[in-house]
Amino acid sequence: WFSDGNAITRVYPPQELATEEYLADLRVKIGSVLPKVPGFNIKTSNGWGWGGRGGGGRSSAGTINVRLKGVSGSLLDDLAPKVSSYLLGVEGVIDSEIPGRDQVDELRLEPNEDLLARLQVSGNQVARSVSMAFAGSRLSSLRTRSNDMEINLGLVDEETDSVTELKSMKFAITDDLELPIEDLGTLVQAEAPDERKRWDRMAYANISVQLGLEDQQVVQARVEEALAQYSWPVGYSWDLGEQWSGRWRNRESFGEGMYLSVFLVYMVLACLFESMRTPLVLMLSVFLAVPGVIWFLFLQGDNLDTPAAIGTILLSGIVVNNGIVLIDQVLRRMQEGASRLDAIISGASDRLRPILITALTTILGLIPMAYATQITTGPQFTTLGKTIIGGLGTSTLLTLVVLPVVLTLTLKERRPDTGPTPSDAPEM
Secondary structure, three states: OEEOOEEOOOOOOOHHHOOHHHHHHHHHHHHHHOOOOOOOOOOOOOOOOOOOOOOOOOOOOOEEEEEEEEOOHHHHHHHHHHHHHHHOOOOOEEEEEOOOOOOOEEEEEEEOHHHHHHOOOOHHHHHHHHHHHHHOEEEEEEEOOOOEEEEEEOOOHHHHOOHHHHHHOEEEEEOOEEEEHHHHEEEEEEEOOOOOOEEOOEEEEEEEEEEOOOOHHHHHHHHHHHHHHOOOOOOOEEEOHHHHHOHHHHHHHHHHHHHHHHHHHHHHHHHHHOOOOHHHHHOHHHHHHHHHHHHHHHHHOOOOOHHHHHHHHHHHHHOHHHHHHHHHHHHHHHHOOOOHHHHHHHHHHHHHHHHHHHHHHHHHHHHHHHHOOHHHHOOOOHHHHHHHHHHHHHHHHHHHHHHHHHHHHHOOOOOOOOOOOOOOOOOO
């Protein structure tokens, strides 16, 4: 893929080799053979993302963003390259660059003010004339039977390819006067200014730091230690960007979402069983899924990232289904006259196969999401699938063992029939 001033070549390795370790090593090898051409910035990058193990595991390579903040934007422009070179000396850092600084040159017209004054022409008139010639001017729209066609008046691309053609072009200054652009002033080639942004009334500059194959947390700690030891000017500081500084807020939001989902599931179950105690027993399935999530992510080498947090919230509404099926069958058996123990044994035996089949089909359906690479799935949602697989598998097995035991302690024995009663439902 290419456009004016930019070209991208994507490399697609075989899917069975597309691990993060292989891709990071491939990137280093490609970067070592890329030519060094003056005026061109040739580099490798992750593009839209590759990987095969999950989001930020213990052996995953990644990128962190260092944000420099200060009052003066010009001082940051001088400080950012120095800090970028300084971070290259940190162990585990393979690349450090300032994104967005492509050093694109532009042509500037410095008008001859004396000439424009004698011609009684303003600089704004010259700018509009040059802009109309290059960008064109919209005249009107031509309506046809199929659609509307826009009519623009301007120069064709072949007439603006070189600086020589630009200098020889004549522009209408007045109704009866045309002058070459080189007579109106001087064309100066200079570096185009970068876009300057501010945050909390402070200018800032970003440095993208590419990490190697080591533990990302360990390398990140080295980067933070190196930045803390750097001699910063007075009034200037650093952080790891808004995304990193908001991680604690994200954790608080995750906790609030988890509490809310559990509460809503509890309220729905309370309305379903017309009881406040039965849903408490069912919510045990949610807590039984937590160890499965933690151990499954740990064994797979993944962290509890955002997709995994979403999967944990989804589990609160998925794992209770097994308990609903089991408890509903037990209550039906007791209504039919079975004793508490017989109803629990019979209900668990009857619902064993449906529960296992339901959980197994869900787990098998999530395997492609959990273990597919980013080459085939695009955005990284592997930890979402792994979270649900680990939590649902563990909760299903523990529910079949723990929930019947809990029911023997909480389910009350059905009263003997002494006459007509409003309801024969057992109490909990």
